[in-house]
Amino acid sequence: MKKIYFSLLIIFASLSFLNAQSYTQGNLTVNIMPNFSHDSSNCTSMCMFMYNIQKPVSFVNDTVFIKDAGSGFVFYTFVNTSGSSPWSDFAMIPQLVSIVPDINLIQPGNIANYFAPPVKAISGVDTIYNIFNMNGTTITDACSYNNVSGNLYVDQNSDCVFNAGDIGLQNVYVASGAVLSSPTQTSAGFSTYSNTGGNYNMLVQQSWLTSYNVYIPSQYQFIFPSTTCSPVVYNFTTLPQTNVDFSLQCGSVVDVQTWVGSPGSARPAIPFILNPVVSNTGCDSASGVLKLVLDNRVVYNAGLSSNPATSQNGDTLYWNYTNLTNLSAGAYWNSFFAGVYLTPNVTVNIGDTLCFSSIVNIPANDLNTTNNMYSFCIPVVNSYDPNIKEVSPAGTTAQGLIPASTPSLTYTIHFQNTGTAVAFNIIVVDTLSANVDAASLQIIESSHAMTPGWNAPGVVQFSFANIFLADSTSNEPASHGFVTFKVNLNPSLTPGTQITNRGDIYFDLNPAILTNTALNTIETPSGIKETEVKQITLLPNPASNEITISSTSLIEKIEIYSVTGELLRSEKYSPSANIKLDVRNLSNGIYFIRAGNSVMKKFVVAR
The missing domain is CATH 2.60.40.10 (Immunoglobulins)
Incomplete structure (x- = not known):
């Protein structure tokens, strides 16, 4: 996979901006042209980023994706419907618009800084990362x-x-x-x-x-x-x-209230922080006890908590707070905060909810008693992968038959996040067959930036760190990923040799999900074929040490051939309908037995 990275240094002291930016990688060029406008009646300015893509060599239905650099969300898709080559196209991308109110202009100079999400452009093997949609201009008719x-x-x-x-x-x-x-x-x-x-x-x-x-x-x-x-x-x-x-003046009432700062979701086995708070918006001071009732499926770690609980009783944490008043330290709002370090246990699954309650005692002069308890639940989300493994050439029949002359196999591992949350990190572990040359492995392409490495001989790992792969519900097109690699077959593989490949895909801290097994089998050459006769049997087949040849007629001569037609052995016997043949000197593989002058049967040696 080809990659290119750009960095843009903006020195706000000088506020020097380019009116256009250009990025090129391989056969793809992306030009960005900002379009500024100002609305004096609404006191706002706007910058729309016009995208121009150019490909010197193109074809019908050639495609360029403009995606969010972080989540992979597809902002826009250019498609060469005419088949023009070279191909150029323009579009104003709706999501890449920046609006700056005049009140936020940088002074002196009434400078508007425009920022839209960074993107990446993808076209086949060419990917341009970190395209920055940033620009600036002077607003000459700004509101005052x-x-x-x-x-x-x-x-x-x-x-x-x-x-x-x-x-x-x-x-x-x-x-x-x-x-x-x-x-x-x-x-x-x-x-x-x-x-x-x-x-x-x-x-x-x-x-x-x-x-x-x-x-x-x-x-x-x-x-x-x-x-x-x-x-x-x-x-x-x-x-x-x-x-x-x-x-x-200062009133004589208090309003003690509680709430809890929490993440929008939790993930199995991944720690998170809750921030229970008690505050008093009255001038008179208030003291009491703050309680936090935990869901019984989380584990509390006092050592990693900021302001850990004064005490704990079962699933309830307790803190003592004293002398809370809005005049403390010259502040209108004075609060007691705690940071609670929690980890969901192994029983928590995607789709569950973790529920908590924060409770404070009610002072006698509390103006509002409805805000002395705060209950809430956090949904448990996670990434998930259905996966698929492909091989090329796929071969024929269910055995994936390929010629012995096949030089290499190309594998693609597809993954998709069908969970309910963004996947932060994805690891793909692939165990190669002993019938391929691991040292020949060549990475062809991947959907996202990744780092390869060897876990063990013949075990390769592809690490997609900070991939931020969207879930399929939020953004189905951006929920997919893949990695493609090629590996050479070992030389002189005998017909019947099977080459299998399977991957393990890890989404964040989820257990590994196994891909299907891609199967190829070295086919039997067309130079020698089995004769279809029913009057001869070979048992056992496959054989390891000895094989018995049984016939409805007497056998006087036995010949053993390789799958390429080479005569390996020729033996004569006294006429018999049952002959035992020692095959211990034959290597594992497929062979043919000629009984007499015309009968040909296939057998396999396997140990």
């Missing part, structure tokens, strides 16, 4: 924005001034709703959070602005009732604005 700033604090002495003894509130959400006169946009929202000192600075759109307000959401009002020093909502018509402060 300006600042609103102020402070959020608990006014302990009620003097309407942020001074000694007052507490600045960190991480409080501040929002603004603007009324606009744009032809396509009548309103817009803006927001920010206060910093460690309670200060905030928020950009609000100035272009098309008619009026705007500034406020903190109503759900905070039970914690921080407004004082007479500042309104609940500010209203303005001009920008910029400074000293838009929120002087607040």
